[in-house]
Amino acid sequence: MRVLYFAWLRERIGASSEEVETAAPTPAALVEELRARDPRYAAAFADVAAIRVAVDQEMTGWDADLSGAREVAFFPPMTGG
Amino acid sequence: MIEVRVQREAFDPAALLPPGDGAAGAAILFAGQVRADDGLSGMEIEHWPGVTEARLEAFATEAAERFGLLRVAIVHRHGPMRPGETIMAVACTAPHRRAAFDGAAFLMDWLKSRAPFWKKERGAWGERWVEAKDADEDALGRW
Numbered sequence: 106m107r108v109l110y111f112a113w114l115r116e117r118i119g120a121s122s123e124e125v126e127t128a129a130p131t132p133a134a135l136v137e138e139l140r141a142r143d144p145r146y147a148a149a150f151a152d153v154a155a156i157r158v159a160v161d162q163e164m165t166g167w168d169a170d171l172s173g174a175r176e177v178a179f180f181p182p183m184t185g186g
Numbered sequence: 187m188i189e190v191r192v193q194r195e196a197f198d199p200a201a202l203l204p205p206g207d208g209a210a211g212a213a214i215l216f217a218g219q220v221r222a223d224d225g226l227s228g229m230e231i232e233h234w235p236g237v238t239e240a241r242l243e244a245f246a247t248e249a250a251e252r253f254g255l256l257r258v259a260i261v262h263r264h265g266p267m268r269p270g271e272t273i274m275a276v277a278c279t280a281p282h283r284r285a286a287f288d289g290a291a292f293l294m295d296w297l298k299s300r301a302p303f304w305k306k307e308r309g310a311w312g313e314r315w316v317e318a319k320d321a322d323e324d325a326l327g328r329w
Contacts, residue, residue: 109234111232111234111302111304112232112304112306112315113315115232162237162240178234180234180302180304181304181315181317181318182299182317182318182323183298183299183300183301183302183303183304183318184298184299184303184304184305184315184316184317184318185231185262185274185297185298185299185300185301185302185303185305186218186273186274186294186297186298186301186303186322
């Protein structure tokens with residue numbers, strides 16, 4: 106699965122995107138897998154209340170169904186305008 | 187007619203205001219600019235290429251249908267910017283002023299917290315990512 110990171114998540118993880126082998130059923134489960142991988146992910150995902158998630162480019166909740174999903178993106182709340 | 191651009195280059199917001207066409211009785215132009223608050227020396231905007239453009243198109247289409255706008259133009263920059271520079275601009279026209287004002291306000295409220303842009307500020311104090319404001323999220327409740 107393609108995983109994207111934006112803003113301070115990208116900086117803390119040190120990558121804007123990567124391919125992740127995972128069978129995680131939800132974004133919440135995917136984050137748990139990532140956190141267990143490396144301290145950088147644990148630091149980046151320390152406060153999930155400050156992070157939003159999109160599955161296949163649509164904003165969803167942490168318990169969204171990832172079956173069949175191609176891409177998950179994690180980012181802080183948007184600050185455009 | 188809808189026009190959306192996401193670009194790195196500076197632009198002249200005044201050029202977005204369309205000339206009168208006989209149908210529009212009101213034309214609104216809003217431009218957001220970089221403030222030099224708190225010793226800010228510059229700003230960097232990150233976005234999500236492809237998705238950003240699609241979101242702006244969707245907001246523009248919704249605003250046009252909902253408020254009966256005749257034209258909508260949105261230009262939003264990414265990359266580095268300095269105080270005083272224009273970050274983004276929205277222009278819209280409608281037969282009457284209320285629809286044009288409301289359409290521009292609706293677009294600004296959605297752009298603030300639902301278009302995938304992230305601002306980072308620079309100053310003597312270093313760098314910091316701008317945090318979203320509750321007031322911006324609350325503003326969506328108006329619509």
